[in-house]
Amino acid sequence: MVVLTRGHYSRRADMSLLIRPHDQALELFVNGTPVALAVRRPDIALINNDLAEAASQLVTALQLGLTRGDLGSNLINAASGLAARGHAALNAIFGSVQADIRETLAAAFGVPTIEVLTDEFLIPWEWLYDQSPHTFVGTRDLAEVTSPFWALNRIVSRRRIPRLSVSDPQIAPVAVCRPPTIGLILNDALQFALREREWLRAQAQKGRIRLRELPLDLGTDAWELIRTVNRFCNEPGIDILHLACHAESDTSNPLRSFLDFGHDRHYQIDYLDQSPRVGIVAPLVFLNACSTGVRRPLETFDFVQALWRHGATNVLAVEAAMESRVAADYAVKFYELLLQGLSLGEAVYRARRALIDAGDKVEDIVALFYSLYAEPFLTLQVRDTYKVG
Amino acid sequence: MSTSTEAILVFGTPLPGDGGQEWRGAVGAQAVEVMTAELIRRLGAFTKHLQDAFASIEQRVGVYDVDQIEVAAVVTTTGKVCLLGVGAEASGEASVRLVFRRASVERQ
Numbered sequence: 001m002v003v004l005t006r007g008h009y010s011r012r013a014d015m016s017l018l019i020r021p022h023d024q025a026l027e028l029f030v031n032g033t034p035v036a037l038a039v040r041r042p043d044i045a046l047i048n049n050d051l052a053e054a055a056s057q058l059v060t061a062l063q064l065g066l067t068r069g070d071l072g073s074n075l076i077n078a079a080s081g082l083a084a085r086g087h088a089a090l091n092a093i094f095g096s097v098q099a100d101i102r103e104t105l106a107a108a109f110g111v112p113t114i115e116v117l118t119d120e121f122l123i124p125w126e127w128l129y130d131q132s133p134h135t136f137v138g139t140r141d142l143a144e145v146t147s148p149f150w151a152l153n154r155i156v157s158r159r160r161i162p163r164l165s166v167s168d169p170q171i172a173p174v175a176v177c178r179p180p181t182i183g184l185i186l187n188d189a190l191q192f193a194l195r196e197r198e199w200l201r202a203q204a205q206k207g208r209i210r211l212r213e214l215p216l217d218l219g220t221d222a223w224e225l226i227r228t229v230n231r232f233c234n235e236p237g238i239d240i241l242h243l244a245c246h247a248e249s250d251t252s253n254p255l256r257s258f259l260d261f262g263h264d265r266h267y268q269i270d271y272l273d274q275s276p277r278v279g280i281v282a283p284l285v286f287l288n289a290c291s292t293g294v295r296r297p298l299e300t301f302d303f304v305q306a307l308w309r310h311g312a313t314n315v316l317a318v319e320a321a322m323e324s325r326v327a328a329d330y331a332v333k334f335y336e337l338l339l340q341g342l343s344l345g346e347a348v349y350r351a352r353r354a355l356i357d358a359g360d361k362v363e364d365i366v367a368l369f370y371s372l373y374a375e376p377f378l379t380l381q382v383r384d385t386y387k388v389g
Numbered sequence: 390m391s392t393s394t395e396a397i398l399v400f401g402t403p404l405p406g407d408g409g410q411e412w413r414g415a416v417g418a419q420a421v422e423v424m425t426a427e428l429i430r431r432l433g434a435f436t437k438h439l440q441d442a443f444a445s446i447e448q449r450v451g452v453y454d455v456d457q458i459e460v461a462a463v464v465t466t467t468g469k470v471c472l473l474g475v476g477a478e479a480s481g482e483a484s485v486r487l488v489f490r491r492a493s494v495e496r497q
Contacts, residue, residue: 062410063410063412064467190411190413191411192411245413246413246414247413247414248414260414288413289413289414290412290413290414291414318413321412321413321414322412322413322414323410323411323412323413324410324411324412324413325410325411327413363410
């Protein structure tokens with residue numbers, strides 16, 4: 001049997017950040033201890049906007065042909081770089097306790113795991129930057145320049161408050177049939193999404209996974225699209241729901257934000273409530289589409305929380321625009337690591353490192369944008385089948 | 390006279406094909422500098438191509454004279470100048486409207 005399980009129940013994150021809303025501020029607890037600062041909500045909003053703006057500028061630079069050699073200076077430029085703003089965000093959030101945090105995490109065995117427990121998902125934690133970017137002025141070693149990002153030196157995961165107990169069904173082992181079944185919803189107009197499908201089909205042929213694919217011979221009739229997609233999401237026996245598509249957010253009317261499955265097939269997020277209402281049973285949803293992660297301060301909606309309301313318990317999403325080739329490469333790497341037995345958190349982290357450390361294309365830097373909303377220690381464990389009776 | 394370092398700002402979203410990349414969602418609009426000299430060169434080439442195309446248009450069609458042609462074009466964030474076709478999505482574009490008027494119209 002293959003199970004998605006928490007493994008050793010004694011596993012705990014090396015650091016837990018509990019961010020509790022309190023009037024106009026967010027109280028910050030580190031490992032259960034209140035920190036002598038409360039971050040104000042307006043400051044959080046500014047931090048979010050600042051980091052989002054920096055990521056957006058990085059994406060624009062990539063689209064306009066940023067070279068690998070210029071990427072380092074783009075990241076650490078004091079005026080606009082993602083690293084510079086990530087460092088400023090770190091200072092703003094943690095202030096004088098940074099040294100204590102570093103000391104705590106330095107004692108961790110292996111890569112430190114940080115769980116963020118919050119109902120205010122406004123900070124892209126992966127983009128916090130541990131060192132002053134001025135340290136790297138003139139450095140052309142991209143691995144060195146990017147290493148202080150939390151995305152590349154921490155395993156970070158977010159979950160809602162309250163902290164789930166061991167007995168909570170969301171983290172109890174979920175027994176599934178061997179091998180794991182991936183349910184694929186694809187935008188076949190995306191060249192690189194087809195590459196994801198090719199790889200998954202190849203794994204299915206080798207017997208490493210089972211693959212179910214949403215039929216693509218749909219018309220543009222919204223009701224047919226809703227019925228087909230919703231039934232697919234509700235299918236029992238899918239272990240990982242994988243969506244390789246476009247995503248667009250409508251900030252003026254958030255419920256009209258949609259996933260684009262190609263050929264004018266727009267699945268608005270409020271379709272999840274249409275009949276048959278979606279109740280996701282897959283233990284993991286991989287939303288491999290642009291900007292499906294963190295919520296912006298002025299928005300009342302995000303894709304992740306919409307999926308949570310419809311039964312999703314663990315979600316892997318993207319915090320900013322994602323180049324399609326990187327999305328395909330990342331997905332392949334992530335699944336390779338997961339199928340080897342690494343935990344969700346480890347697989348997410350190591351897939352990022354693999355792409356950025358070894359990437360020969362400058363666009364690989366967007367691998368920083370993957371974020372985990374899940375129990376980080378969940379693992380696909382392959383156990384021997386047993387006979388019943 | 391513009392120098393090689395002068396630039397103008399184009400506000401828009403880089404089009405998917407501009408960098409040869411495919412992205413998994415809409416990318417926000419940005420103000421991007423486009424070198425003036427390059428824009429002048431591209432506009433000049435664009436209008437030249439249009440003139441060649443319009444030269445083949447008959448001056449009189451039935452009882453009507455053709456003495457003016459209006460063209461909508463777009464400037465992308467990389468300085469490309471493109472003809473705006475029917476149904477083109479309004480993303481990543483700064484619009485330019487060009488009016489070609491015959492220098493002289495013979496009327497009977």
